Amino acid sequence: MDYVRFGNTGMMVSRLCLGTMTYGKPTERWPWALNEAESRPFIKEALELGITFFDTADVYADGASEEVVGKALKDFAKRDEIVLATKVFNAMGPGPNDKGLSRKHIMSAIDASLKRLGTDYVDLYQIHRWDYNTPIEETMEALHDVVKAGKARYIGASSMHAWQFTQSLYVSDLHGWTRFVSMQPQYNLVYREEEREMIPLCKDQKIAVIPWSPLARGLLTRPLNKDRNETERARTDGFGKDIYGKFGDFEVIGRLNEVAAQKGLPNAQVAMAWLLANSAITSPIIGASKPGHLADAVKALSVKLSSEEIKKLEELYIPHPIAGFH
Numbered sequence: 001m002d003y004v005r006f007g008n009t010g011m012m013v014s015r016l017c018l019g020t021m022t023y024g025k026p027t028e029r030w031p032w033a034l035n036e037a038e039s040r041p042f043i044k045e046a047l048e049l050g051i052t053f054f055d056t057a058d059v060y061a062d063g064a065s066e067e068v069v070g071k072a073l074k075d076f077a078k079r080d081e082i083v084l085a086t087k088v089f090n091a092m093g094p095g096p097n098d099k100g101l102s103r104k105h106i107m108s109a110i111d112a113s114l115k116r117l118g119t120d121y122v123d124l125y126q127i128h129r130w131d132y133n134t135p136i137e138e139t140m141e142a143l144h145d146v147v148k149a150g151k152a153r154y155i156g157a158s159s160m161h162a163w164q165f166t167q168s169l170y171v172s173d174l175h176g177w178t179r180f181v182s183m184q185p186q187y188n189l190v191y192r193e194e195e196r197e198m199i200p201l202c203k204d205q206k207i208a209v210i211p212w213s214p215l216a217r218g219l220l221t222r223p224l225n226k227d228r229n230e231t232e233r234a235r236t237d238g239f240g241k242d243i244y245g246k247f248g249d250f251e252v253i254g255r256l257n258e259v260a261a262q263k264g265l266p267n268a269q270v271a272m273a274w275l276l277a278n279s280a281i282t283s284p285i286i287g288a289s290k291p292g293h294l295a296d297a298v299k300a301l302s303v304k305l306s307s308e309e310i311k312k313l314e315e316l317y318i319p320h321p322i323a324g325f326h
Contacts, residue, residue, distance in 0.1 A: 001050025002301060004282060006083075007181045007208030009154060011123070013083050015276070016297055017053040017210055018046045019285040020069045024061025033061045034289060036068045042288045043072040047082075049298050055184075055210070055285050057087035057128055058113050070117035079119060086113050087158065089128035101131035103142040110151050125152035126184060129325065130160040136171050144177035156182030158212070159325050162197035169205065180207065184285070186324040187211035189220055189256060189271050189313060190249040193320055203280045211275065213324075214284040219244045220271040223257060248318045255316055259309050272300035274313050 002015040023039035024030065034042075043054075054073065056065045066086060073082055088109040091099035099105060110125065125146060131139060143155045157165060157180050165183060172179040183202050185194040188211065202209050215221050253267075260270040275284050286297045305313075 001052075001298065003052075006154075006282060007202075008206035009181050009208075011083065011154070013053040013208075013283050014051045015283055015301055016051055017055050017085075017283045017285045018043070018051050018294075019212065019287050020054060020056040020065050021060045022287055022289045023056075023068050024064030024066075025068075027062050027064070030061045033064070036071075039068050040072045040075075042294065043069065044076050045294050046288070047076050049294055051294075051298075052077075052081060053083045053085070053283055055085045055124075056117075057090070057126075058092055058109055058116075059087075059090035059128070063092065063112075063116055066113055066116035067118075070119060074118055083123045084117065084119065085124035085126060085156070086117065086122050087126045087128040088113070089131065101127055101134045101139040101142075103138050106139070106142040106146065110146050114151060121151055121153060123153045124156050124182065125154070126156040126158055126182070128158050130164050136164075136167055137175075140168060140171050140177050141175070144172070147178045154178075154181045156180055156184060156208070156210075158184040159186055161322075161325070162201050165198065165201065182208040182210055182282070184210050184212055186213050186243075187275070187281075188214050188216045189274060190216050190244060190252050190317075191320055191323065192314075192317055193322060199278075199280050208282040209280050210283050210285055211281065212285050214275050214286060215268055215271055216244050216249075219249070220253065220256060221266070221268040223267070243323045247320045248316060251316045252313070255313055259305075259313055263303075263309075265303060266296055268296050269300040269303050270305070270313075272297060273303035273305050274310060276300065277305055277310060 003012045004015055006013050022034055024033050025035050026033050054069060056069050058066060088106055089101055097104050146152050147155060155178055168180055185198055187194050199209060256267050256271060260267045263270060275281055288294045
């Protein structure tokens with residue numbers, strides 16, 4: 001496993017981050033989630049492979065992901081040796097203040113997350129999406145106070161417009177508040193819209209980039225096949241269906257098949273190697289729900305693509321509508 005600096009901070013993270021949306025328990029919103037007994041082996045294997053960076057969110061499996069991840073990490077690792085990240089924004093209850101990025105919700109949400117995780121602090125506290133109903137000044141000051149209270153070491157953000165992220169950084173700098181040190185965008189071979197503004201912005205500001213869905217909800221792991229209803233996740237994941245499998249995606253996957261076949265490697269390793277070849281990318285957030293997922297991802301660290309192979313993978317991409325911000 002390789003380890004890299006997290007953006008402009010002194011913190012080191014593993015080159016791969018284990019995303020834990022799959023872990024917790026099946027719920028109405030998350031029918032494909034694994035239960036605790038099924039989840040723990042993947043967390044243990046990740047640690048054995050040298051992965052020290054773990055990403056969750058309060059909303060995953062309606063809070064069960066944080067509980068399962070926190071308990072497993074406590075059993076399998078030393079707290080100071082791992083980097084633990086979670087998120088705030090999505091609704092965690094029926095009340096009008098049970099969601100968003102108001103000071104009220106942030107202060108309640110961080111305490112609830114820490115309780116579920118069984119820890120005194122998270123290393124990275126991220127806003128899951130942009131809140132159009134709360135002034136950014138209120139959000140950034142509240143996050144600053146979370147850091148100053150010792151409940152989070154750093155703060156980060158996820159999918160939003162580049163102008164919004166820029167505004168966040170400006171407000172923090174203007175008031176001397178804690179700055180976002182990371183961005184978690186959607187980025188993979190079939191969704192590259194973040195190359196226009198967000199990734200160059202992060203590179204300029206030395207912001208860590210930790211992409212979600214680096215394998216496009218599994219679409220980049222399978223042979224070219226327009227029937228994606230192969231798993232419970234695929235059958236019930238309306239979000240994924242809305243984003244992937246359109247706008248020339250299958251032509252790009254055809255090229256991925258070709259390059260992978262020429263190299264004698266699985267599609268997943270080549271798709272991940274393409275992402276890792278980008279110097280702006282810090283640590284892609286990988287998912288693992290079946291044997292071999294983690295080992296495949298780690299093997300991608302040693303896969304090197306030529307400039308010709310990268311060009312072949314990229315040249316059929318066509319612009320996509322912005323997706324995944326809401």
